[in-house]
Amino acid sequence: MDFKTSFSGIFESLVTREPLFVSKEVLRHSYTPDELPHRNKEIRQLALILSSALRNEESSNILIYGKSGTGKTIVSRFLCKELERTAKKMGIPVKTAYINCEITDTQYRVLQNLAECFGEKVPFTGWPTDKVYRTFVESLDREHQGVVIILDEVDRLVQKSGDDIIYNLTRMNSELKKAKISIIGISNDLKFRDYLDARVQSSLSEESVVFKPYDARQLEDILNQRADLAFKPDVMDEYIIPLCSALAAREHGDARKALDLLRVSGEIAERESAPRITEKHVRRAKDRIEADSIVEAVRSLPTQSKVLLYSIILLEERKRRIITTGDVYDLYSSLCRKTGLDILTQRRISDLLSELDLMGIIDSTVVSKGRYGRTRQIHLVVPLVGIRIVLEDDIRLNGITNFEPPQRRLG
């Protein structure tokens, strides 16, 4: 390689390049714009329900359904902000709390988080749950106030820890003397209601609002609105936004994906010092977003899952026949012996495989092979080479690279 030609002028190009962005923040998920296109109906519907908090009345609990990237979270947060602002102007005490149940996914932690939102100090573990509950109730009831609690991804919480928390929260009003509480549950799962106990079902979804996926044209409006703020004028071809919208619309109208796509396209173009964003950048952005999320997911896997995944890769490379749970477990065990790691039971491995399946790293289907039993058929759905490198990067997996798996007798 000729260093003189390849690197000469590198600083000039960095200094003189014109950034395409005015503000990248506008394209991030955390940004809440002043206007939310194509959600007027839902906003009005929800505002009507929540407005009773401003009249110091008990307001209904609400369940919001919709797939990811349909604006559920952003609309709820927007409304809470507005509610608090209006209440402050009117001199009415209203407080809102937002909890993401994907992270806060046990009864204890939800209550602990809520208590902390209201200024209580509760350790993240140690107390009996009912004590945390009491602390929270007392903290709420110290003054007359309306309280709105958003439980985002509430389906995850119920799936993991049952619906006791929801039951307790919805029942809380009968215990409160001064404060009034209402709950907004947000769920990605449209069938979520069916998993709930009948009592909880009726009390949580006194009102329900469905957020339909955006279609390509609506996504375009959203992107246009943000792009005006995010980019300098005239930095992209006019079909870039329709393209991003169309690509995202194919994936059930996920606005978040559309925004990511636009932002990353811009970043790629900027890094190349391109004067404009073109289709080429969008295509590349799409590939990169997909690859990055896989690599990140694999990198953050616990060691045991990494070894497990590594054995799937080795088997996949041999391509002898369809991979089953038993095959993977055999190879996994010998890898563990070689590295000195504990060998987990097949039961546990079965769960880890389900997790990998859920993450979309492998694809597995349970099939029955008659006399030859019931098992999972497994295959990798991510690029083999890429994740192999990520796995071999892990120091703890040292010593298993270039591992020759023992031949397994054929069944």
Add this chain to the structure above:
DNA sequence: AATCCACAGGAAGCCCGGGAAC
């Protein structure tokens, strides 16, 4: 029709680290 394989996946309970309260 009965059998049997190779697991899937539920239930219960253990162990550990983290923490509070006494």
Add this chain to the structure above:
DNA sequence: GTTCCCGGGCTTCCTGTGGATT
């Protein structure tokens, strides 16, 4: 220090199962 709680990772034990084989 002892005793209590919580949650996560894990094991043990278990029942269930679809269809080829007997």
